[in-house]
Amino acid sequence: MNAYHVSELIIYPVKSLAGISVKHWQVTPTGLYMDRKWMLIDDAGQFMSQRRLPAMALIHTAIHDNCLVLSASGMTELTLPLSLSEGTRLTTTVWHDQCEAIHFSSAADEWLSTVLQHHCRLVYHPDDSHRAVDPLYSHATDQTAFSDGFPFLIISENSLHALNHALTEPVSMRRFRPNLVISGCPAYAEDSWREIRIGTIDFRLPKACSRCSVPALDPDTALLTKEPLATLNRLRKWQNKLYFGQNALHNQCGDLHVGDAVMVNTTGAMQPPL
Numbered sequence: 001m002n003a004y005h006v007s008e009l010i011i012y013p014v015k016s017l018a019g020i021s022v023k024h025w026q027v028t029p030t031g032l033y034m035d036r037k038w039m040l041i042d043d044a045g046q047f048m049s050q051r052r053l054p055a056m057a058l059i060h061t062a063i064h065d066n067c068l069v070l071s072a073s074g075m076t077e078l079t080l081p082l083s084l085s086e087g088t089r090l091t092t093t094v095w096h097d098q099c100e101a102i103h104f105s106s107a108a109d110e111w112l113s114t115v116l117q118h119h120c121r122l123v124y125h126p127d128d129s130h131r132a133v134d135p136l137y138s139h140a141t142d143q144t145a146f147s148d149g150f151p152f153l154i155i156s157e158n159s160l161h162a163l164n165h166a167l168t169e170p171v172s173m174r175r176f177r178p179n180l181v182i183s184g185c186p187a188y189a190e191d192s193w194r195e196i197r198i199g200t201i202d203f204r205l206p207k208a209c210s211r212c213s214v215p216a217l218d219p220d221t222a223l224l225t226k227e228p229l230a231t232l233n234r235l236r237k238w239q240n241k242l243y244f245g246q247n248a249l250h251n252q253c254g255d256l257h258v259g260d261a262v263m264v265n266t267t268g269a270m271q272p273p274l
Contacts, residue, residue, distance in 0.1 A: 004262035006198060007157055008173070008181035013068050014038040014122075015146045016049040017059045018219065019177065024257040027201055027250060030125075030144050031151030032179055034082065038068070039101070039146040040112060040120040045092045047146065050214050053116050054222040072115045078108060084124040092123060094146055100129040133249065137206035142249050150247035153178045153209055154190055159244070162187035166231050175215040175228065178245055182262055188270075190246045195266035202251040208271045210241040238272035246271075 012019040015036045026033040040048040040056070050056045062069045063082065070078040087102040101123035108122045125131070125145040133142040134149060144151040155178040164170035173181060180198070182190065193205045216229045232242040 002184065002262070002264060004182055004184040004264070006180055006256065006258055006260045006262060007183035008178075009256055009258055010177075010179055010181075011035045012177065012179075013061050013063065014040070014059075014070070015047065016040070016056045016214075017061050017070070018057060019174070020061055020063065022258075024255060026255055027253050029253060030131075031147065031250070032256075034063070034068075035151070035179065036144070036146040037083070037125050038080075039092070039094075039123055039125070041092050041101070041123055042120060045090065047092060047094045048118075048120055050217055050222075051212055053118055054217050054224065055116050057217055057219045057222045059112075059115060070111070075111065075115055078111045080104065080108065080122075083127065085127065087124070089126070090123070095148065097131060097149075099131050099146065100126055102126055137247075138249055150207070150249060152180060152203065152248035152250065153245050154180045154182060154193075154203075154205065154248050155245040156182045156185050156187065156190050158183075158185060158187040159190065163228055163231065163235075163244070166235060167227055169227065171215070171228050172219070174219045175217070176211075176245055177214065180248075180256075185262075188274075189264075191270045191272070191274075192267045193246065193264055194268045195264075197263040197265060199256055199260040200252065200254045201256065202265075203248045204251070205246045205248045207247045208243045209245040209247050211244050215244070236272075236274060238274060241272075243272045243274075 009022050010019045011032045013034045060071045066082050068080040068082050084102050092099045092101045104122045113119045130143050196203050236243050
């Protein structure tokens with residue numbers, strides 16, 4: 001029997017803004033409750049992220065009294081309803097997916113546009129909208145909100161430790177924006193996991209996570225750095241992509257807690273095959 005456990009749970013209520021570390025959290029059909037349920041879009045309806053606007057990393061999120069609170073240096077806090085059911089519906093784009101969304105308010109747009117010095121709109125993923133996951137890696141019932149493609153990203157603590165051992169200056173897990181951090185397993189053990197159980201919830205890990213430029217952004221300064229991508233390019237490159245962490249899908253809803261045991265039920269070949 002292994003001794004693997006969940007050491008951290010993180011939600012990102014607004015896509016590409018700072019996340020929230022929680023001790024326990026509900027899992028819904030789209031993933032962790034409120035994870036990537038909000039998103040910023042440009043005038044063409046395309047999603048906006050730290051790839052285009054690094055300053056998004058400096059907008060903090062919090063949940064208080066059934067409200068979502070955004071904060072940024074020099075600005076009064078912006079308080080939003082945690083969920084939204086009414087408003088103007090529009091079609092947005094997340095990579096190759098067309099996603100239904102509800103526009104919130106021009107006041108919120110103005111607040112965010114002022115912080116980012118770039119015009120944007122704030123939208124919500126409707127609770128009655130079903131965004132499917134890539135059918136090559138999922139079941140027909142799998143869904144997600146405004147994530148890049150999967151409801152969960154899993155990384156082990158020791159994978160980060162192994163990467164940091166190869167770096168001159170260590171980086172934090174925050175650069176990689178996982179939802180579930182796992183302790184107790186060997187570095188990159190998650191690359192071979194196919195089916196795991198955490199608490200009462202079964203997960204499938206069908207695809208390794210290829211990394212964009214976001215891990216090169218310091219989440220405290222929004223400044224671009226060469227690492228860790230330069231080292232990932234040396235150690236974790238396959239078919240011209242850099243990999244770190246595993247995308248995951250869940251079979252049930254329920255609750256997750258920091259400290260939950262992680263049982264590995266099925267393993268396979270390492271993905272990517274490094």
